[in-house]
Amino acid sequence: MSTKGQAEPHPPPELAQLTVLSRPVHGHAESLPNQVLGYRHRHAWIQFAYAAEGVLEVRTDAGRFVAPPQRGVWIPAGVAHRVVCAERTCVRSLYIGDAAQLAAPSRCRVLEVSPLLRELIRTFSSVPVNYAPGSADERLAVVLLDQLASAREVDLILPMPADLQLRQLCRSVQARPSHRIHLSVWSERFGVSEKTLSRRFLRETGLTYRVWDMRMRLLSALPGLERGERVTDVALACGYDSLSAFISAFAKLFDATPGEFFDRAAPQRKSADG
Structure with a gap:
């Protein structure tokens, strides 16, 4: 994959202002701008980056994690990374806080996105940050986390x-x-x-x-x-x-x-x- 691809955009304004996530999951849909933002960064929370269209790649010191359509990259909290994408890539990111308490390995992984998980991500991308406790949005978050926890890991990693x-x-x-x-x-x-x-x-x-x-x-x-x-x-x-x-x-x-x-x-x- 060429390094001349597009890099991950800045987090949405409402997310950039947070030091902790007020809810277990925050969803965000973003079509990448036509520019390269070549910087390494890290989050205080887990990120799951999924390309609804195009191919994205997460680069860390440990290797390259490549996600074509039907795949997504799990990025643990605190891991320095850069996300590079092919042109026309549409990224839907999930940001997952400690409150989710998922029993997941503390390393980057490429996960298979099932049709159900794909639709959950698509729907959740429009949910506001502070969705109401006990609401349908919160119940959707619970199902989404359950599907992520059971997603199959695939070997699209270049160490x-x-x-x-x-x-x-x-x-x-x-x-x-x-x-x-x-x-x-x-x-x-x-x-x-x-x-x-x-x-x-x-x-x-x-x-x-x-x-x-x-x-x-x-x-x-x-x-x-x-x-x-x-x-x-x-x-x-x-x-x-x-x-x-x-x-x-x-x-x-x-x-x-x-x-x-x-x-x-x-x-x-x-x-x-x-």
């Missing part, structure tokens, strides 16, 4: 190493996904054996360099595919010289071909926008 040399490697590879660089090139550059570098990479990321590199290219392909670009063009831009190889790798990671994956998302985007 980043803490090792400075390996981070340099990863950043360089991500900047040019169309160029394949064998690990031996990096081992020579860093003055270590390929075997040693391979072990360090696996220890730092939990993935082999080959698997990490393939996942990076496939995740980078999502914005172009979501925009309707030709699959052949996207495959070439991500370093694949064979369309069949790209489709096969895509299907292994996403359990669907590119066409099937985004065909499934189309009805959901229409419903979310309607």
Whole structure:
């Protein structure tokens, strides 16, 4: 995914003025402005960022968390992050306070957004911050939290190493996904054996360099595919010289071909926008 995408907008005025959330959940719908706000920030509460349309990506020190349609990113309180989105992305964010007391891991995660959860998010995005206790809005919040707690985690994560040399490697590879660089090139550059570098990479990321590199290219392909670009063009831009190889790798990671994956998302985007 290009770093030239759009970044997360400032929180809505009523949210920016708060130090604590007065209710367990606050919903917010926002179409991103046509400008980049390239800054890292953190919230005093949990954020769940869902793209009703487009592809969003949350970047933290731990890695990249990519959410095409049907997915959302859970960002724990206090985690420094940046949200980068493809053009035309419509983000619906939920802000969840400590009062919700969800038993959730204290790490970023990509979660599957079911049709029911999608409609709950869409509806809740128009609910005022201080909805009345005991009201229908509060009951909706309870159901929403329950659905979030049971949402399935999906492996759309590109872990980043803490090792400075390996981070340099990863950043360089991500900047040019169309160029394949064998690990031996990096081992020579860093003055270590390929075997040693391979072990360090696996220890730092939990993935082999080959698997990490393939996942990076496939995740980078999502914005172009979501925009309707030709699959052949996207495959070439991500370093694949064979369309069949790209489709096969895509299907292994996403359990669907590119066409099937985004065909499934189309009805959901229409419903979310309607």
